[in-house]
Amino acid sequence: MLIKADYNEVIKLIKSYLERGVPSNDILNHGLIAGMEVVGEKMGNQEMFIPEVIQAAKAMKDAIELLKPRLAEEGVTAKGIVVIGTVKGDLHDIGKDLVAMMCESVGLKVHNIGVDISPEQFVKTVKEKNANILMLSALLTTTMPMMKKTIEAVKEIDLPNDVKILVGGVPVDQAVADEIGADGYAPDAGSAARLAKSLLD
Amino acid sequence: MTNLNEHESAEKIHRAALDLLKDPGIKLDHDEICKMLLDEGAKEGTSANVIRIPQELVDEKLALCPEKFIFADREGNGGWVSAKCEAGIWSVPGLKMYENNSIRPFTKNDMARIARLLDQLENVDGVFGFALDDVPPGARDVVGLRIMAENTKKHIRVLCFTPQGSDMMVEMKKVVGDYPWFSVGFTAHGPLRWTNLALEIFKRSAGYGIPTSINGEPMAGVSGPVTLAGSAAVGTAEILACIVINQILEPGRPCVFNLGLAHTFDMRTSIAVTGGPENHLFAQIAAMMGRFYNLPSASWVSTDSMSPDAQAALEKTCGFMAHLQSGVSNIWSVGQLESELTFSPAQAVIDDEIITYVKRYLRGVTVDDETLAVELIKDVGISGSFLDQSHTATHFRTELFMPQLLCRLPRELWEGQGGKDLTETAEEKAQALMQNTVDNGLTDDQLVELDALANRFLKQITEEN
DSSP: OTTTTOHHHHHHHHHHHHHTTOOHHHIIIIIIIHHHHHHHHHHHTTSSOHHHHHHHHHHHHHHHHHHHHHHHHTTOOOSOEEEEEEBTTOOOOHHHHHHHHHHHHTTOEEEEOOSSBOHHHHHHHHHHHTOSEEEEEOOSGGGHHHHHHHHHHHHHSOOSSOOEEEEESTTOOHHHHHHHTOSEEOSSHHHHHHHHHHHHO | OOSSOHHHHHHHHHHHHHHHHHTTOEEESOHHHHHHHHHTTOEEOSSTTEEEOOHHHHHHHHTTSOSOEEOOOTTSOOOEEOTTSOOEEEEOOOSEEEETTEEEEOOHHHHHHHHHHHHTOTTOOEEEOOOOTTSOGGGHHHHHHHHHHHHOOSEEEOOOOOHHHHHHHHHHHHHHOSSOSEEEEEEOOSSSEEOHHHHHHHHHHTTSOOOEEEEOOOEETTTBOSSHHHHHHHHHHHHHHHHHHHHHHSTTOOEEEEEETOEEEOTTTOOEEOSSHHHHHHHHHHHHHHHHHTOOEEEEOOOOOSSSSHHHHHHHHHHHHHHHHHTOSEEEEETEETTTTEEOHHHHHHHHHHHHHHHHHHHOOOOSHHHHOHHHHHHHOTTOOSTTOHHHHHHHHHHSOOOSSSOOSOHHHHHHTTOOOHHHHHHHHHHHHHHSOOOOSOOHHHHHHHHHHHHHHHHHHHHHO
8 A cells, every 4th residue: 555655545554453463563664664665666666756655655654653652662663863954054955855754764763853954953963862864955055064064063072873974965966975074975865765774774 | 828828827827926925925034124025015924024915015016127128248238138028048057067078066267268168159148157166155156256257248147145245246346337247146945935045135236236037946846836837826926026025125126037947846856857848838937927027037948968968959959949939038048957057068059059040940931022032033944043143142141040060061071070979069169169268348457356356255255264
């Protein structure tokens, strides 16, 4: 149903599985995440397009909300924690929101903290949420220096996790990522999610 | 327009835009400008900095916009720009340079070279600034203006970066002359929002007769409905709001209604599409709305191709044909690749050829006694030849398109000359043109003064950072 991006059927199924006592871990990993992997493949093969992927991702997100209490009872945790935002001075969010959605689809817990985020706010949120991955977005060339400042600010502090920093946005490429000290770059939402997951595997 | 006639379609889009300006209104991240609008009769919206603009205010401020003005060259000359003028064609902004099959960030030296190139291309009327990688971001507008002023006489469209940059450019304007030898502009952050950066640039550049393009740039399916008319309504609302603002800041400020930058969102790859048929439909709508408001319109001909290849040729040719035929007043276009990110000198030269080709087509056929040439036909007679007739010698240069680049050789000659394709030929021509010096229309003293201002600004920005 996820692969068909049928929101109502997905929710109906999840409720049915919960009533029947199917372990939440199985529902999550063998149902939802596995389904979204197929969705991701189909997106890569251009059999499914972004609006359909978004519908599937929305279904998955709401399904996970239904699963949360049971996941907590069974001690199931997310594969990793991502903080994502657009850097200070920049209000663009389309790409960032797509990346956030795709990261959730691969089983990551995502804190999408919005746009115009200062280095200090990024640092604070990374610490508070115990993030493994920080993802920075920028569209304006004038705000790209803020990416570097944010990376420097995060690297200056002591964190319990080895936080990997990924960057993206129209004016960003691998060369820019290397120059500013990022740990990775992705040109689109699908590859960003795969990169984030691979860094945690 | 399909289904509806032009006036009816324009009226519907206009009404939809007015409806949006009333509800929900438009968000303006600038407290002072919000207050200005409220003082002029606008109303507060339901959240902070959201302003509802009534039709009466829109009508009042539209009436202040000049119907025609010029984009001047360095000597103050230029053709009239209006809702129904011959299209002015400019180059484009971007981030990267594609040259000799490789890509790299765009530099000051590139700006100088391409300004000289564009100065020599017949169909280019204006040169656009670039994101200069070897200049701090806060100084790219000012430094870019300085470099372009030295390397072309044509009108300059600054790529605006900062309000402080606007202040310095106002100073630089005075060095050359009190005429609009450069223009500015900025884009809404849709849907239905203007950022503080954009509004402050409009504010700081107002009051000096500097024309501005006001860009609504909806992306159908993302920042506007996927149905093009709906995105046109969103973009129109954004533009009208900012026209109102600019007329409050400077009554009579020359404004360009720029809806033709609108995109669609590729639902497979998530790029902002620039070379698709829908882009050309947005240009058609832009021209239509420009005529409706009696304002010059603008659009953007680009390609999503990465190099000057067959895709670029296809998308650029379709684009130029569509935009010129639609009657857009001001077309940003020459040299661009990669969904508005990249400049290619070879593509610039190819674009110049495409424009000449399309203009010839659109000029059409004149049917009169001279062109019918019936007496001549009778004189030449059955099985005769027209090649040696003075009528042919008189008319062939204006009647026939003579390509500068396109191959029209017999194969053996073509092979003998190296067997080059269009891209290779264009690259060679571009490289040769970039070596030439051009007349920039400035005195040495003016150049020295512009240099001093730009360097002072650059120093200030570097120290601030």
